[in-house]
Amino acid sequence: MDMTRTSLNGHALNGASAAAAAPVDTRPGVDDELDRGQLELQDRHALRRVQGLSTELHDITEVEYRSLRLERVVLIGVWTTGTQQDADNSLLELKQLAETAGALVLEGLTQRRSRPDPATYVGSGKAAExxxxVESTGADTVICDGELAPGQLRQLEDIVKVKVIDRTALILDIFAQHARSKEGKAQVELAQLTYLLPRLRGWGEALSRQAGTSGGGNGGVGLRGPGETKLETDRRRINTRMAKLRRQLSHMAVARDVKRDRRRTRQVPAVAIAGYTNAGKSSLLNRLTGAGVLVEDALFATLDPTVRRARTPDGRGFTLSDTVGFVRHLPHQLVEAFRSTLEEVTDADLILHxxxxxxxxxxxxxxSVRQVFAEIGASDIPELIVVNKVDAADPLLLRQLRTRYPDAVEVSAHTGAGVDALLRAIAGALPTFDREVSVLLPYDRGDLVSRVHQEGRILSEEHTGEGTALHAWVPPLLAGQLDRYVTAMR
Incomplete structure (x- = not known):
């Protein structure tokens, strides 16, 4: 069977004949539904080149943080459901992830299968292809668009003769590059160790050596011990390190909880900015608050949450939290490790998606983002969809989104278009205050005046000879402290 290979610049290449197709099991009940027009024989036994995946060199050198040697990688994906366009989009996203990690993408290939091969992910014949x-392109790494089992990883490496990593390991590597705070670094290390633990394996005899016992004395002086293999020793050390990291993260979470409780006590509404990675969340935060948060055209540029204050057009104060971006098939280890950070989303009064x-x-x-919301228990929190980058969006796609999500707000964090409408939408979606008060505060109670400005919504303010006269909407807790200064409503 001939396999047409299309180069990444769009020109067709005449490829050699592919390996003969494996015999198809024609017994009744064997993949009947899948074979009935869904999986053609040629699709099932051919690797398909995905166009547009080659990394241009100038795209890499413009990014300053990539100081390591660029790895030359080939991408491989297996798609079992959906359309070919869905499979291509997934591999294009894998290309962005690989470039963010500092790799040079040489090729991208997909294969249609009813299910990934349990031994080598793509099947032995396709693994040989x-x-x-890999040999013809000079690649030194293969990245698979999925999470590989330890056995699949080992057997595929044995065939292709270069390093093989999966999507989860790639995302963990990006997180490790971008983590800056002590908490962020600890969260990433915990996620990496959780992923690594079941994938430890010996390289030849390196991890299978056993320390000599007191009887045999094979290890010599200082090496006689319980007879642990090096693999067992590494597992024990990893488990000890993971326990230590969990203790550290639990202590770090206390400070975050104190700040969050303080905001709850003062009843300042909390708004969390969440969404897909590289959707423009940090740019939107900067546009709304002038926060000056790092903005980069790279996936997972933000790992550490940032909280800033903002105000609605009618003067109501609220907090805005920038959170880590999500991605399809977000590794479970990351969700668990970043659970304390994701609490900024679960404890919010409103989510800007x-x-x-x-x-x-x-x-x-x-x-994909809503699936992560469900995993962290944030599905019931009010959600306001914000379609960003409308200045660069396809008008047809925008019309489809308007039809599907009529309450969505369209903005451009780059140009500032739609930001005023977004602030009005936030004001309408925030929890309402219960108490309207009219008070005359003495000049020595400037602390209360400041709290009314921070936590309430000022309707009128006047400085008189006796003090500051305020007419405002305030939270119930603050209203109780203002009761002794209440005057007649004007």
């Missing part, structure tokens, strides 16, 4: 492609309007498949991003 992949080995030939930022969507990349310039992405070719924004609805898939929305579904």
């Amino acid at each position: 992949l080995h030939d492609i 930022v969507v990349d309007g310039a992405h070719p498949d924004p609805e898939q991003q929305i579904a």
Whole structure:
């Protein structure tokens, strides 16, 4: 069977004949539904080149933080459901992840299968083809668009003869590059160790050596012990390190909880900015508050949450929290390790779900983010969809999003378009205050005047000879402290 290979610049290449197709099991009940027009024989036994995945060199050198040697990688994906366009979009996202990690993408290939091969992910024949492609391109790494089992990882490496990593390991590597705070670094290390623990394996005899016992004395002086293999020793050390990291993170979470409780006590509404990675969340935070948060055209540029104050057009104060971005198939280890950080989302009064309007498949991003909301218990929190990057979006896609999400707000954090409408929408979605008060505060109670400005919504303010006259909406707790200064409503 001939396999047509299309180069990344769009020109067709005449490829050699592919390996003969494996015999198809025609017994009744064997993949009947899948074979009935869904999986053609040619699709199931061919690797398909995905166009546009080659990394241009200038795209890499413009990014300052990539100081390490660029790895040359080949991407491989297996798609079992959905359309070919869905599979291509997933591999394009893997390309962005690889470039963010500092890799040079040489090739991208997909294969249609009913399910990933349990032994080598792509099947032994396609793994041999992949080995030939790795040799011809000079790649030193293969990245698989999925999470590989330890056995799949080992067997695929044995065939292709270069390093193989999966999507989860790639995302963990990006997190490790971008972590800056002590808490962020601890969270990433915990996630990496959780992923590594079941994947420890010996390299030849390196991890299978056993320390000599007191009887045999094979290890010599100082090495006689209980007879642990090096693999067992490494597992024990990793478990000890993970326990220490969990203790550290639990202590760090206390400070975050204190700050969050202080905001709850003062009843300042909390708004969390969440969404897909690289959707423009940090840019939107900067546009709304002037926070000056790092903005970078790279996936997972933000790992440490940032909280800033903002005000609605009618003067109500609220907090805005910038959170880590989500991605399809977000590794479970990361969700667990970053649970304390994601509490900024679960404890919010309102979630600004930022969507990349310039992405070719924004609805898939929305579904992936909502899946993470369900995992962290944030599904019941009020959600306001914000379609960002409308200045670069496809008008047809925008019309589809308007039809599907009529209450969504369209903005451009880059140009500032739609930001005023977004602030009005936030004001309408925030919890309402219960008490309207009219008070005359003495000049020695400037602390209360300041709290009314921070926590309430001022309707009128006047400085008189006796003090500051305020007419405002305030939270119930603050209203109780103002009761002794209440005057007649004007």
